[in-house]
Amino acid sequence: MHNNICKHCLKQFSSRFKAYSCNECRDKDEGYFDEIEAYLKEYPNSNALQISEALGITAYQVLNYLKEGRLNINSGRFERIDD
Numbered sequence: 001m002h003n004n005i006c007k008h009c010l011k012q013f014s015s016r017f018k019a020y021s022c023n024e025c026r027d028k029d030e031g032y033f034d035e036i037e038a039y040l041k042e043y044p045n046s047n048a049l050q051i052s053e054a055l056g057i058t059a060y061q062v063l064n065y066l067k068e069g070r071l072n073i074n075s076g077r078f079e080r081i082d083d
């Protein structure tokens, strides 16, 4: 079991696999993932900044999704943004 802290509501929870969002907040992520995926299908060479501007989320959030390994971008070129 992993002890996790939800990145949205900071609640502690445990799960079988390492997780970043609790069950209540997971829906928020899924929504963004779908949008990012759809956006990348249309504009495969977008970087995190372009995605964030198009979807109204921060580039930091986009990069977080990447870090979690939940976004797979094969044809897209993803640039890391210095913070």
Ligand SMILES: [Zn+2]
Binding pocket: 006, 007, 008, 009, 010, 011, 021, 022, 023, 024, 025, 026
């Ligand atoms: Zn949560």
